[in-house]
Structure formats: structure tokens, C-alpha cells
């Protein structure tokens with residue numbers, strides 16, 4: 001089974017990129033299941049009902065989130081009714097809105113997706129390593145296809161999670177830092193791993209945000225309101241092959257596309 005995972009989709013430019021890229025990616029790679037990180041989809045901050053609906057209409061089967069999960073107030077109105085959307089699982093015990101994992105079924109295939117958030121340079125929520133152990137326990141020895149989106153800032157914490165889950169998850173992808181890392185590999189236990197998938201959105205901004213505002217912040221240290229940049233996009237994703245008999249990954253490939261290239265094709 002092939003799984004396409006699309007990194008953090010940022011704002012209107014990022015959404016346009018996904019809509020433009022999906023037809024050619026699906027015809028080229030023929031993924032059974034498509035998952036995307038949607039934490040920045042609504043103007044860089046969270047996701048709303050309309051955008052989630054659009055993603056599912058375009059052929060995305062499951063959406064993961066991150067530290068921006070709660071930025072749009074509307075999320076509280078629909079997160080419990082949307083089983084295809086997951087938010088970080090390691091919020092304190094008893095945090096009720098939303099779910100941290102779900103089973104995605106599409107094209108006769110089944111993929112369990114889990115979302116966790118790191119604690120290094122991010123709010124100190126519960127331990128993602130302990131939480132993922134608890135989530136995985138019921139699936140031990142069942143050879144299920146399992147994808148973990150580890151939304152974290154520190155490369156060390158993400159690499160640690162990759163090794164922690166080697167042989168227990170089919171895929172561990174990092175999100176949040178918005179820059180695609182070049183360390184994709186199959187770990188010895190059969191886990192496909194990459195430290196960060198990279199973002200989808202404005203290429204000439206700073207992690208998707210308008211660069212003058214970010215520069216002003218760095219240079220003056222004054223409070224600045226960040227807005228999503230405009231202009232042409234870059235698109236980052238990974239395509240992973242999983243052996244359904246064993247739940248092990250056999251291949252991972254990085255995908256990077258620029259709007260200019262798409263226009264030339």
C-alpha cells in the first residue's frame with residue numbers, strides 16, 4: 001500500500017498548491033491513502049470546517065494537526081464530529097475535544113494515524129514517548145499499518161521518536177518546522193522515517209509567513225503581527241510504501257515541487 005503524506009499546509013497559497021498538485025501526484029504515485037497536516041491551513045492558524053471539508057473533497061483521507069490545533073474557535077464545534085481529523089494525543093489526561101488517533105479506511109486499505117506533539121521549545125504537554133507507547137499497546141503483534149505524525153521543533157526529539165518507534169510504527173514523519181529534511185530512510189526495524197516533511201505554501205516568505213514582518217520582529221524585538229505570505233508556492237510531501245502483510249515500510253521518497261515547475265509541465 002502506498003501512503004502520500006503532505007506536510008504543513010499554510011494558508012490560501014498552500015491550499016491552492018494542494019489542489020493543483022493532487023491530480024498529478026495521484027496519477028503518478030497512485031497512493032491508496034492520502035494524509036495531510038492541516039494545522040496552518042486557515043490563514044496560518046488552525047483549520048476550520050469549510051477548509052477541512054474541501055480537503056476531504058479533494059481526496060485527502062485524513063488530517064493531522066499540531067500546536068495550532070485550537071487557533072480557530074470553530075474547531076471546538078466540529079472536531080468531535082470529524083473522525084478523520086486528529087490532534088496531538090499527549091494533551092493532559094481528560095482533555096476531551098478531539099482525538100489523538102484514528103483509523104482511516106480508503107480504497108480497500110486501512111491505516112491507523114496518530115498525532116503527537118514534542119515538548120522541546122513547545123508548550124510542556126504530557127510525554128509523547130509514554131503516550132505513544134500507550135496508544136500502540138493494543139496493536140502489538142497485529143502487523144497493522146500505522147503512521148505517526150510527530151509534530152515537534154527539535155530535530156533531536158524527532159530522531160529520538162523515530163528510533164523509539166522503530167519496528168512498532170510503519171511510518172514516523174516529522175512536521176512543524178516547515179523545512180524538508182534530507183534524512184529520509186527505512187530504519188532497521190522497518191519504520192519509514194523523515195525528520196520533517198516540509199511545508200506547502202508561499203516559497204518566498206519565512207516558513208510561510210510574510211518576510212518583512214518576521215524580519216522586523218527579529219531586528220526590533222517589538223510585537224509584530226505575522227500574516228501568511230502571498231506569491232508562488234513550494235510543495236513538500238513524502239510517499240511511503242508499506243507491506244500490508246507485515247506492517248513494515250519498504251520505501252520512502254521525498255517529494256518537492258515548485259509552482260513554476262508545474263506551469264512548465
Ligand SMILES: [Fe+2]
Pocket residue numbers: 008039040066176177178
Ligand atoms: Fe506548522
Ligand SMILES: [Fe+2]
Pocket residue numbers: 039066067068151175176177
Ligand atoms: Fe506547528
